[in-house]
Amino acid sequence: MNPYELRKDFPILNDETLCYLDTAASSLKPRQVIERLDEYYEKYGVNVHRGVYNLSYVATEMYEEARRKVSDFIHAKFDEIIFTRGASSALNLVASSYGLNHLTSEDEIIVSELEHHSQVLPWQNVSHITKAKLVYIPLDSEGRITVENVKKVLSNKTKVVAINYISNVMGYITPIKEIISLAHEVGAVVVIDAAQAAPHKTIDVVDLDCDFLAFSGHKMCGPTGIGVLFGKKKLLDNMPPIEFGGDMNDNVNLYDASWKDVPYKFETGTPPISEAIGLGAAIDYLLSIGLDEIGKHEFKLKEYTVKKLKEIEDIIIYNESAETGIISFNIEGVHPHDAVSYFDGDNICMRAGHHCAQLIIKWLNVVATLRVSFYLYNTIEDCDRFIESVRNARDFFKSVGF
Ligand SMILES: Cc1ncc(COP(=O)(O)O)c(C=O)c1O
Secondary structure, eight states, X not given: OOHHHHHTTOGGXXXXXXXXXXXXXXXOOOHHHHHHHHHIIXXXXXXXXXXXXXXXXXXXXXXXXXXXXXXXXXXXXXXXXXXXXXXXXXXXXXXXXXXXXXXOTTOEEEEETTSOHHHHHHHHXXXXXXXXXXXXXXXXXXXXXXXHHHHHHOOTTEEEEEEESBOTTTOOBOOHHHHHHHHHHTTOEEEEEOTTTTTXXXXXXXXXXXXXXXXXXXXXXXXXXXXXXXXXXXXXXXXXXXXXXXXXXXXXXXXXXXXXXXXXXXXXXXXXXXXXXXXXXXXHHHHHHOHHHHHHHHHHHHHHHHHHHTTSTTEEESOTTOSSSEEEEEETTSOHHHHHHHHHHTTEEOEEEOTTOHHHHHHHTSSOEEEEEOOTTOOHHHHHHXXXXXXXXXXXXXXXXX
Protein backbone atom coordinates (compact mmCIF):
# COMPACT_ATOMS: atom_id res chain seq x y z
CA MET A 1 0.00 0.00 0.00
CA ASN A 2 1.11 3.52 -0.74
CA PRO A 3 0.22 5.97 2.04
CA TYR A 4 1.23 8.93 -0.14
CA GLU A 5 -1.41 7.99 -2.71
CA LEU A 6 -4.00 7.17 -0.01
CA ARG A 7 -3.53 10.57 1.63
CA LYS A 8 -5.05 12.14 -1.49
CA ASP A 9 -8.36 10.47 -0.56
CA PHE A 10 -8.58 12.49 2.67
CA PRO A 11 -9.70 16.08 2.02
CA ILE A 12 -8.53 17.23 5.46
CA LEU A 13 -4.97 16.24 4.53
CA ASN A 14 -4.96 18.90 1.81
CA ASP A 15 -3.55 20.88 4.71
CA GLU A 16 -0.03 19.54 4.42
CA THR A 17 0.97 21.06 7.74
CA LEU A 18 -1.42 18.72 9.56
CA CYS A 19 0.15 15.72 11.29
CA TYR A 20 -2.68 13.51 12.52
CA LEU A 21 -1.63 10.93 15.08
CA ASP A 22 -4.89 10.34 16.92
CA THR A 23 -6.66 7.64 14.93
CA ALA A 24 -7.24 5.53 18.04
CA ALA A 25 -9.66 8.29 19.11
CA SER A 26 -11.19 8.74 15.65
CA SER A 27 -9.89 8.25 12.13
CA LEU A 28 -9.98 10.80 9.34
CA LYS A 29 -12.64 10.29 6.65
CA PRO A 30 -11.92 9.60 2.99
CA ARG A 31 -13.72 11.24 0.08
CA GLN A 32 -15.32 7.88 -0.84
CA VAL A 33 -17.21 7.84 2.47
CA ILE A 34 -18.13 11.52 2.39
CA GLU A 35 -19.48 11.15 -1.16
CA ARG A 36 -21.60 8.16 -0.18
CA LEU A 37 -23.15 10.18 2.66
CA ASP A 38 -23.79 13.05 0.25
CA GLU A 39 -25.39 10.64 -2.22
CA TYR A 40 -27.83 9.38 0.41
CA TYR A 41 -28.79 12.90 1.54
CA GLU A 42 -28.95 14.38 -1.95
CA LYS A 43 -30.83 11.59 -3.73
CA TYR A 44 -32.80 9.73 -1.04
CA GLY A 45 -32.67 11.19 2.47
CA VAL A 46 -35.84 9.45 3.67
CA ASN A 47 -36.66 6.91 6.35
CA VAL A 48 -36.27 3.14 6.04
CA HIS A 49 -38.52 0.12 6.66
CA ARG A 50 -41.78 2.11 6.65
CA GLY A 51 -42.35 4.22 3.53
CA VAL A 52 -44.47 2.61 0.81
CA TYR A 53 -42.80 4.53 -1.99
CA ASN A 54 -39.77 4.03 -4.14
CA LEU A 55 -37.43 6.46 -2.35
CA SER A 56 -37.94 4.63 0.91
CA TYR A 57 -37.43 1.24 -0.74
CA VAL A 58 -34.11 2.44 -2.12
CA ALA A 59 -33.04 3.93 1.23
CA THR A 60 -33.98 0.65 2.92
CA GLU A 61 -31.95 -1.30 0.38
CA MET A 62 -28.94 0.94 0.95
CA TYR A 63 -29.25 0.53 4.72
CA GLU A 64 -29.61 -3.25 4.55
CA GLU A 65 -26.82 -3.51 2.00
CA ALA A 66 -24.60 -1.85 4.61
CA ARG A 67 -25.59 -4.60 7.06
CA ARG A 68 -24.59 -7.17 4.45
CA LYS A 69 -21.20 -5.46 4.04
CA VAL A 70 -20.62 -5.45 7.79
CA SER A 71 -21.61 -9.10 8.14
CA ASP A 72 -19.28 -10.13 5.31
CA PHE A 73 -16.53 -7.96 6.80
CA ILE A 74 -16.42 -10.04 9.99
CA HIS A 75 -17.72 -13.30 8.43
CA ALA A 76 -20.99 -13.17 10.37
CA LYS A 77 -24.52 -13.87 9.20
CA PHE A 78 -26.69 -10.98 8.06
CA ASP A 79 -29.11 -11.18 10.99
CA GLU A 80 -26.31 -11.33 13.55
CA ILE A 81 -25.45 -7.66 12.94
CA ILE A 82 -27.13 -4.97 15.04
CA PHE A 83 -26.47 -1.34 14.24
CA THR A 84 -25.88 0.79 17.34
CA ARG A 85 -24.64 4.29 18.09
CA GLY A 86 -21.08 3.08 18.67
CA ALA A 87 -18.99 0.40 20.36
CA SER A 88 -20.05 1.77 23.76
CA SER A 89 -23.76 1.31 23.11
CA ALA A 90 -23.10 -2.13 21.58
CA LEU A 91 -21.27 -3.27 24.73
CA ASN A 92 -23.97 -1.73 26.92
CA LEU A 93 -26.61 -3.63 24.96
CA VAL A 94 -24.95 -6.97 25.77
CA ALA A 95 -24.53 -6.12 29.44
CA SER A 96 -28.06 -4.76 29.89
CA SER A 97 -29.83 -7.44 27.88
CA TYR A 98 -27.73 -10.59 28.30
CA GLY A 99 -26.02 -9.70 31.59
CA LEU A 100 -28.98 -8.45 33.58
CA ASN A 101 -31.16 -11.35 32.44
CA HIS A 102 -28.75 -14.26 32.77
CA LEU A 103 -26.57 -13.55 35.79
CA THR A 104 -27.15 -14.10 39.51
CA SER A 105 -25.21 -13.68 42.73
CA GLU A 106 -23.75 -17.17 42.18
CA ASP A 107 -21.97 -16.08 39.00
CA GLU A 108 -18.71 -14.40 38.07
CA ILE A 109 -17.86 -11.91 35.32
CA ILE A 110 -14.24 -11.76 34.20
CA VAL A 111 -12.82 -8.43 33.00
CA SER A 112 -9.39 -6.81 33.05
CA GLU A 113 -7.69 -3.58 34.02
CA LEU A 114 -6.76 -3.20 30.35
CA GLU A 115 -10.33 -2.41 29.32
CA HIS A 116 -11.80 0.81 27.99
CA HIS A 117 -14.51 2.16 30.33
CA SER A 118 -17.07 1.05 27.73
CA GLN A 119 -16.24 -2.57 28.46
CA VAL A 120 -15.74 -2.43 32.23
CA LEU A 121 -18.44 -0.01 33.42
CA PRO A 122 -21.45 -1.85 31.92
CA TRP A 123 -20.27 -5.02 33.71
CA GLN A 124 -19.72 -3.12 36.96
CA ASN A 125 -23.36 -2.09 36.64
CA VAL A 126 -24.47 -5.68 36.01
CA SER A 127 -22.42 -6.76 39.01
CA HIS A 128 -24.03 -4.10 41.25
CA ILE A 129 -27.55 -5.09 40.19
CA THR A 130 -27.26 -8.88 40.00
CA LYS A 131 -24.56 -9.25 42.73
CA ALA A 132 -22.54 -11.37 40.30
CA LYS A 133 -18.87 -11.03 41.24
CA LEU A 134 -16.53 -8.99 39.06
CA VAL A 135 -13.17 -10.79 38.78
CA TYR A 136 -10.03 -9.20 37.29
CA ILE A 137 -7.50 -11.08 35.20
CA PRO A 138 -4.06 -10.39 36.71
CA LEU A 139 -2.04 -8.58 34.04
CA ASP A 140 1.51 -9.74 33.34
CA SER A 141 4.56 -7.52 33.99
CA GLU A 142 4.06 -5.65 30.67
CA GLY A 143 0.34 -5.10 31.35
CA ARG A 144 -0.87 -7.82 28.99
CA ILE A 145 -3.75 -10.27 29.28
CA THR A 146 -2.22 -13.73 28.92
CA VAL A 147 -3.86 -17.13 28.47
CA GLU A 148 -2.04 -18.41 31.57
CA ASN A 149 -3.46 -15.62 33.72
CA VAL A 150 -6.96 -16.09 32.38
CA LYS A 151 -6.73 -19.75 33.45
CA LYS A 152 -6.05 -18.55 37.01
CA VAL A 153 -9.43 -16.80 37.29
CA LEU A 154 -11.63 -18.92 35.06
CA SER A 155 -13.92 -21.36 36.88
CA ASN A 156 -17.29 -23.04 36.67
CA LYS A 157 -18.73 -19.86 38.19
CA THR A 158 -17.60 -17.76 35.20
CA LYS A 159 -20.57 -16.80 33.07
CA VAL A 160 -19.10 -13.90 31.09
CA VAL A 161 -15.58 -12.98 29.94
CA ALA A 162 -15.51 -9.36 28.72
CA ILE A 163 -12.18 -8.29 27.22
CA ASN A 164 -10.61 -6.21 24.48
CA TYR A 165 -9.08 -7.52 21.25
CA ILE A 166 -6.57 -4.63 21.09
CA SER A 167 -5.98 -2.24 23.97
CA ASN A 168 -6.48 1.43 23.14
CA VAL A 169 -3.70 2.43 25.57
CA MET A 170 -1.10 -0.31 25.18
CA GLY A 171 -1.82 -1.51 21.64
CA TYR A 172 -1.39 -5.16 22.68
CA ILE A 173 -3.24 -7.86 20.80
CA THR A 174 -5.09 -10.12 23.25
CA PRO A 175 -4.89 -13.86 22.45
CA ILE A 176 -8.67 -14.01 22.27
CA LYS A 177 -9.02 -17.20 20.26
CA GLU A 178 -7.42 -19.33 22.99
CA ILE A 179 -9.27 -17.42 25.71
CA ILE A 180 -12.63 -17.91 23.97
CA SER A 181 -12.01 -21.63 23.68
CA LEU A 182 -11.12 -21.90 27.39
CA ALA A 183 -14.15 -19.81 28.39
CA HIS A 184 -16.44 -22.08 26.38
CA GLU A 185 -15.06 -25.11 28.23
CA VAL A 186 -16.55 -23.70 31.45
CA GLY A 187 -19.77 -22.59 29.71
CA ALA A 188 -19.07 -18.85 29.72
CA VAL A 189 -19.89 -16.44 26.90
CA VAL A 190 -17.21 -14.07 25.63
CA VAL A 191 -17.78 -10.42 24.78
CA ILE A 192 -15.03 -8.89 22.64
CA ASP A 193 -14.41 -5.15 22.45
CA ALA A 194 -12.97 -4.88 18.94
CA ALA A 195 -13.10 -1.08 18.68
CA GLN A 196 -9.32 -0.93 18.13
CA ALA A 197 -9.12 -4.17 16.15
CA ALA A 198 -11.75 -3.81 13.40
CA PRO A 199 -9.98 -0.81 11.77
CA HIS A 200 -6.62 -2.56 11.63
CA LYS A 201 -6.94 -6.31 11.29
CA THR A 202 -9.09 -8.96 9.65
CA ILE A 203 -11.72 -10.35 12.00
CA ASP A 204 -13.45 -13.68 11.49
CA VAL A 205 -16.06 -14.25 14.18
CA VAL A 206 -16.63 -17.83 13.04
CA ASP A 207 -12.97 -18.74 13.32
CA LEU A 208 -12.73 -16.95 16.68
CA ASP A 209 -16.01 -18.53 17.78
CA CYS A 210 -16.77 -15.42 19.83
CA ASP A 211 -20.26 -14.87 21.20
CA PHE A 212 -20.44 -11.08 21.01
CA LEU A 213 -18.15 -8.53 19.36
CA ALA A 214 -18.46 -4.74 19.18
CA PHE A 215 -16.82 -1.96 17.20
CA SER A 216 -17.34 1.65 16.02
CA GLY A 217 -17.51 3.16 12.55
CA HIS A 218 -15.66 6.39 13.27
CA LYS A 219 -12.33 4.71 14.05
CA MET A 220 -12.28 2.94 10.68
CA CYS A 221 -12.86 5.75 8.17
CA GLY A 222 -16.62 5.69 8.74
CA PRO A 223 -19.00 8.31 10.13
CA THR A 224 -19.58 9.05 13.79
CA GLY A 225 -22.79 7.78 15.39
CA ILE A 226 -22.61 4.23 14.08
CA GLY A 227 -21.38 1.08 15.77
CA VAL A 228 -21.88 -2.62 15.40
CA LEU A 229 -22.81 -5.40 17.73
CA PHE A 230 -22.28 -8.90 16.45
CA GLY A 231 -23.96 -11.65 18.46
CA LYS A 232 -24.48 -15.33 17.78
CA LYS A 233 -28.03 -15.73 16.55
CA LYS A 234 -29.01 -18.27 19.18
CA LEU A 235 -27.93 -15.90 21.95
CA LEU A 236 -29.59 -12.84 20.43
CA ASP A 237 -32.83 -14.76 19.95
CA ASN A 238 -33.01 -15.31 23.70
CA MET A 239 -32.23 -11.75 24.72
CA PRO A 240 -34.89 -9.12 25.41
CA PRO A 241 -34.76 -5.68 23.79
CA ILE A 242 -33.52 -2.89 26.05
CA GLU A 243 -35.13 -0.03 24.15
CA PHE A 244 -38.77 0.04 23.12
CA GLY A 245 -40.56 2.09 20.50
CA GLY A 246 -41.18 2.36 16.80
CA ASP A 247 -40.05 -0.22 14.26
CA MET A 248 -38.82 -2.86 16.73
CA ASN A 249 -42.30 -4.15 17.54
CA ASP A 250 -44.53 -6.65 15.82
CA ASN A 251 -48.07 -6.74 17.25
CA VAL A 252 -49.01 -4.11 19.86
CA ASN A 253 -51.93 -4.63 22.28
CA LEU A 254 -53.13 -2.55 25.19
CA TYR A 255 -51.03 -4.32 27.79
CA ASP A 256 -48.39 -6.20 25.86
CA ALA A 257 -46.62 -6.41 22.54
CA SER A 258 -44.41 -8.75 20.56
CA TRP A 259 -41.09 -7.98 18.94
CA LYS A 260 -39.63 -8.39 15.50
CA ASP A 261 -36.89 -10.97 14.98
CA VAL A 262 -33.23 -10.09 15.44
CA PRO A 263 -31.63 -7.79 14.56
CA TYR A 264 -34.66 -5.48 14.33
CA LYS A 265 -35.93 -5.99 17.87
CA PHE A 266 -32.75 -4.24 19.03
CA GLU A 267 -32.97 -1.31 16.58
CA THR A 268 -35.61 0.99 18.02
CA GLY A 269 -36.84 4.08 16.20
CA THR A 270 -35.26 5.66 13.15
CA PRO A 271 -31.88 3.97 12.87
CA PRO A 272 -28.57 5.67 11.97
CA ILE A 273 -29.32 5.36 8.23
CA SER A 274 -26.71 7.56 6.59
CA GLU A 275 -24.15 6.48 9.17
CA ALA A 276 -24.67 2.80 8.37
CA ILE A 277 -24.46 3.52 4.63
CA GLY A 278 -21.26 5.49 5.24
CA LEU A 279 -19.84 2.60 7.27
CA GLY A 280 -20.54 0.31 4.31
CA ALA A 281 -18.51 2.67 2.11
CA ALA A 282 -15.71 2.71 4.71
CA ILE A 283 -15.60 -1.08 4.65
CA ASP A 284 -15.35 -1.08 0.85
CA TYR A 285 -12.54 1.43 1.14
CA LEU A 286 -10.56 -0.53 3.74
CA LEU A 287 -11.01 -3.83 1.90
CA SER A 288 -9.75 -2.26 -1.32
CA ILE A 289 -6.47 -1.56 0.52
CA GLY A 290 -6.34 -4.70 2.68
CA LEU A 291 -6.72 -4.76 6.45
CA ASP A 292 -3.57 -6.74 7.06
CA GLU A 293 -1.54 -4.41 4.82
CA ILE A 294 -2.81 -1.50 6.90
CA GLY A 295 -1.86 -3.25 10.14
CA LYS A 296 1.65 -4.01 8.85
CA HIS A 297 2.16 -0.42 7.73
CA GLU A 298 1.16 0.98 11.14
CA PHE A 299 3.40 -1.47 12.95
CA LYS A 300 6.36 -0.46 10.78
CA LEU A 301 5.76 3.22 11.62
CA LYS A 302 5.47 2.37 15.29
CA GLU A 303 8.74 0.40 15.30
CA TYR A 304 10.54 3.23 13.51
CA THR A 305 9.16 5.83 15.92
CA VAL A 306 9.91 3.85 19.08
CA LYS A 307 13.51 3.41 17.95
CA LYS A 308 13.86 7.18 17.42
CA LEU A 309 12.01 8.05 20.63
CA LYS A 310 14.45 5.92 22.61
CA GLU A 311 17.30 8.12 21.38
CA ILE A 312 15.75 11.12 23.16
CA GLU A 313 16.57 11.67 26.83
CA ASP A 314 13.80 11.55 29.47
CA ILE A 315 11.31 9.58 27.38
CA ILE A 316 9.43 6.77 29.10
CA ILE A 317 7.68 4.32 26.78
CA TYR A 318 5.07 2.06 28.38
CA ASN A 319 4.32 -0.41 25.59
CA GLU A 320 7.48 -0.94 23.58
CA SER A 321 6.52 -4.49 22.60
CA ALA A 322 3.07 -3.62 21.18
CA GLU A 323 2.21 -5.46 17.96
CA THR A 324 0.16 -2.57 16.54
CA GLY A 325 0.48 1.14 15.75
CA ILE A 326 -0.04 2.59 19.24
CA ILE A 327 2.67 4.20 21.41
CA SER A 328 1.97 5.28 24.99
CA PHE A 329 4.71 7.37 26.55
CA ASN A 330 5.61 10.35 28.69
CA ILE A 331 8.35 12.93 28.91
CA GLU A 332 9.75 12.58 32.40
CA GLY A 333 8.66 15.42 34.65
CA VAL A 334 6.34 16.97 32.05
CA HIS A 335 2.58 16.70 32.43
CA PRO A 336 1.15 15.04 29.29
CA HIS A 337 -1.37 17.86 28.85
CA ASP A 338 1.45 20.42 28.76
CA ALA A 339 3.34 18.28 26.26
CA VAL A 340 0.35 17.75 24.01
CA SER A 341 -0.33 21.50 23.90
CA TYR A 342 3.25 21.97 22.75
CA PHE A 343 2.70 19.40 19.95
CA ASP A 344 -0.51 21.17 18.98
CA GLY A 345 1.61 24.28 18.39
CA ASP A 346 3.37 22.24 15.67
CA ASN A 347 -0.05 21.18 14.26
CA ILE A 348 0.47 17.63 15.52
CA CYS A 349 -2.77 16.10 16.81
CA MET A 350 -2.40 13.46 19.48
CA ARG A 351 -4.04 12.40 22.69
CA ALA A 352 -3.07 12.96 26.31
CA GLY A 353 -5.00 11.70 29.28
CA HIS A 354 -6.35 8.44 30.64
CA HIS A 355 -7.88 7.48 27.26
CA CYS A 356 -11.15 6.39 28.93
CA ALA A 357 -9.18 3.56 30.51
CA GLN A 358 -8.33 4.75 34.00
CA LEU A 359 -7.65 1.27 35.34
CA ILE A 360 -4.61 0.69 33.15
CA ILE A 361 -3.36 4.23 33.82
CA LYS A 362 -3.57 3.47 37.55
CA TRP A 363 -1.87 0.12 36.92
CA LEU A 364 0.97 2.02 35.19
CA ASN A 365 1.07 4.28 38.26
CA VAL A 366 0.98 7.52 36.27
CA VAL A 367 -1.54 10.36 36.06
CA ALA A 368 -1.89 10.14 32.29
CA THR A 369 0.04 9.23 29.16
CA LEU A 370 0.67 10.68 25.74
CA ARG A 371 -0.57 8.47 22.94
CA VAL A 372 0.36 8.30 19.29
CA SER A 373 -1.73 6.11 17.01
CA PHE A 374 -1.02 5.52 13.34
CA TYR A 375 -3.23 4.66 10.40
CA LEU A 376 -3.07 4.07 6.68
CA TYR A 377 -2.52 7.78 5.88
CA ASN A 378 0.51 8.24 8.12
CA THR A 379 4.00 8.36 6.67
CA ILE A 380 7.62 8.24 7.81
CA GLU A 381 7.57 12.05 7.43
CA ASP A 382 4.81 12.21 10.08
CA CYS A 383 7.01 10.13 12.38
CA ASP A 384 10.00 12.41 11.79
CA ARG A 385 7.94 15.55 12.43
CA PHE A 386 6.61 14.03 15.61
CA ILE A 387 10.10 13.01 16.80
CA GLU A 388 11.43 16.48 16.08
CA SER A 389 8.58 18.02 18.08
CA VAL A 390 9.15 15.65 21.02
CA ARG A 391 12.85 16.54 21.03
CA ASN A 392 12.06 20.27 21.00
CA ALA A 393 9.35 19.87 23.65
CA ARG A 394 11.70 17.97 25.91
CA ASP A 395 14.41 20.64 25.52
CA PHE A 396 11.89 23.46 26.03
CA PHE A 397 10.37 22.03 29.22
CA LYS A 398 13.80 21.19 30.64
CA SER A 399 15.04 24.71 29.85
CA VAL A 400 12.17 26.28 31.81
CA GLY A 401 12.85 24.00 34.76
CA PHE A 402 10.31 21.13 34.49
C1 LIG B 1 -10.97 -0.10 23.06
C2 LIG B 1 -12.17 0.80 22.94
N1 LIG B 1 -13.36 0.35 23.28
C3 LIG B 1 -14.47 1.10 23.18
C4 LIG B 1 -14.40 2.39 22.73
C5 LIG B 1 -15.65 3.19 22.66
O1 LIG B 1 -15.97 3.52 21.35
P1 LIG B 1 -17.09 4.62 21.05
O2 LIG B 1 -16.65 5.87 21.77
O3 LIG B 1 -17.02 4.78 19.57
O4 LIG B 1 -18.37 4.10 21.54
C6 LIG B 1 -13.16 2.93 22.37
C7 LIG B 1 -13.05 4.34 21.93
O5 LIG B 1 -12.09 5.00 22.20
C8 LIG B 1 -12.01 2.10 22.46
O6 LIG B 1 -10.81 2.57 22.13
